[in-house]
Amino acid sequence: MDTRNFSAAERLERLPLSGYHRVIFIIIALAFFFDSMDLAMMTFLLGSIKSEFGLSSAQAGLLASSSFFGMVLGASLSGMLADRFGRKPVFQWSIVLWGVASYLCSTAQTVESLTLFRILLGIGMGMEFPIAQSMLSELIPAQRRGRYIALMDGFWPLGFVAAGVLSYFLLPLIGWRDIFLVLAVPAVFVLAIRFFIPESPRWLEQAGRHEAADKVLSAIEQRVRTSLGVATLPEPLRLPRTVTPAGNFFSALKQIWSPQYRQRTTMIWSLWFFALLGFYGLTSWLSALLQQSGFAVTQSVYYTVLISLGGIPGFLMAAWLVERWGRKPVCIVTLLGGGVMAFLYGQSAVFGGNVALLIGTGLLMQFFLFGMWAVLYTYTPELYPTSARATGSGFASAIGRVGSLLGPLVTGLVFPITGQGGVFALGALCFAIAAGVVWLFGMETRGKTLEELTELEISS
Template sequence: MELQSKQNLFSGEDEATWKRRWKVMYASIAGYAMDGLDMLILSFVMTAIIKEFGLSFVDAGLIATYTLIGAVMGGYIFGIMADYIGRVKVFALTIILFSIFTGLCAIASSLTELNIYRFLAGLGLGGEFGIGMTLVAETWPAAKRARATAGVAIGWQLGAVLAAVLAAMVVPHFGWRGLFAIGVLPALFAAWARRGLPEPDIWVNRKIMKETVAKKLANNEELSDSEKEFWNKANKFPLAHLFANKRKSITTFALTVMTSVQNFGYYGIMIWLPTILMQKHNLSLNKTTTWMVVTVIGMVIGIYLFGQFADRVGRRPAYITFYICSAAAVWIYSILNDPIFLLIGGALLGFFCNGMMAGYGALLSEHYTTDARSTAQNFIFNSGRAVGGFAPVIIGMLAARYTLNGALVILAFMYVAAAVNVFFLVPETKDVTLD
């Protein structure tokens, strides 16, 4: 289709184009880092919150679950909004939203009030992931797409490290409330980093195409066959694209299984790991912070190498390999007792279980068109969060009956099932051109 005007900011290989790509990358990393900071703050103050409000493991787990329920709803709402009105505008809005309600957690006077603030903060958290990943996937070359989205995924781990450092510095002096109050400042910085970001070429040009066809229809002009086909597809409600036919529906289901396992594993491990270390192994908050930082370092290395692996050999081989290794890592970690082995095991656990985060931004982008890409990212990943949101409370229930370590063993079986899911149901999309 011939367009009167067309944006061409991200298709070249010149220095200016790469500067724009890196600016998008840095802004997306900053946003996802604040996502990680906000969520992981909770894991470092869970023990203090349990003590202040006199909570059971189940009630404590529900705090995280309410946050994730909000994230699911926010992901659905803001993902659709980003497909309609633009990625960048909605991106900034989500970060401002979760920063405000993270700060309000510091003045919560009851468990109910804290749960409400965590739910509202979750709305912003859920919207941020898919939009940031979509921005990077749509502006970086296909051959480097998994590595680029890996960069964004590392942002979460940077936020987790920042949460650990702030917990060690702030909690001993100002308590858990002080940590939530301090957490607002980095989030506001991330919102500021969004200034001046351009929308991706592919989204802008798609919008121009829609306006061109709409103008023809308004003037009662005849549309070509290609224009009719485009109009019928582009005018669908974004969510309908995910279930357009049987093959697409199966793919959407399979990808949702993958993100469900990812989120269940991550939140099940990271929300409760500090508690396991403090209660079973009698470690102080500072020593627990060391273990968590080492685990996160393992995650960063895993994410980086997964992105390289997925770009070189394909998405399917990368995921199947990491799922099988994750199953082994979780089982081995559950039986460790020696502090040194716990340290090394934590790094391996992070490497495999969260290294896979590198690929979702690319994988989810490659299965859907620009009309629904942000919706697909947020719907699929946050549907996975909906399942993963029950991990803290399920593991809390199992821990109350058995042990926290024993409760984590269930994850090993989930990772094996996820590998089978990828093998049979997920098509390969390496080097695919986005449309």
């Protein structure tokens, strides 16, 4: 059957899920995992760095926020670059940048140089996160898209746990600088991406490169047939088609604020900002706050790792529920659940710091919050068309990183005044606001192709 008269979406959506799709998922998810490790490591090293350089709480908060400042720049630029020049090259260079920056962190002898290198690291990570979700959303069929993107985000708590385990065993032996050196090694992973990850056929088609799109699609179809051991594939079905005229570098940014997408953009930016303000205001300080409560360094790292294990069943549950309940209800439930447990965790830390109570409430807090992350990364790219998907995801992530940037700073300022109870109550309030925004203005995207979602008018 000649499929050249069908669009990229029509050819991709009719493909059965195969081992080839899973290989693409694993490669992108592992890149996400290594980035997550690097970002999460500051949670476990901040106490040691604070002690070595004699930092105040406000100065430590500024250092913890430095990566997020870089992520604001990286996320906002990478989306426009990827919509203009393609997903694959931007994805590759983001990994190279964070690998080099992680190495530079290992050489830092002053807090000023470490802050600069963490900003560079943040630029690389900020570039990678929105491109990863855009790439995966454009390659996985609609019926499994939500689950796979949610599972990809699950590599975030795995990276968090891995960072904690690594720091728990290595920090007493080699110090924080050599841990950053170890984290630079996975940058060679970019070689696998160069050979195995295709450019998005949806993007190629939208960019007018129809021959290149057909070539990539034919290769994907052949690999799917080989993976499944079949001679033929299901026939494509006609889907809604949208034609986006070629524009300049800023066309996608204008598109996400057009009348059709303005409410989606306002909703998702607000969600990212308040969710990340609360999340990073708490998690960047978990280990350091435990140390402030009297726990030893290794003990605080151990408890932080233990608490973060709650995120693993959290993202697995979210990955299942987003295709059962839908994106919107799961997002609201995880935000509210995370807010309640964050408040209770803060109160348990205030009243005696009972270890069992701290761990129990902390596990449930991370269960909901990492579930929230899974929905966030699933939901965002589904709201925009191919011509603006990376830009929409990138700027949403960038606005979230502004919240990430402010979170540790606010925590560093609020903690001396209100103590841990006030810090976690503030985090709970942020999650409640984010849940309210989704409830009032969010739309459901479950089970619809990206092209169908492009045609939908806003509905609550």
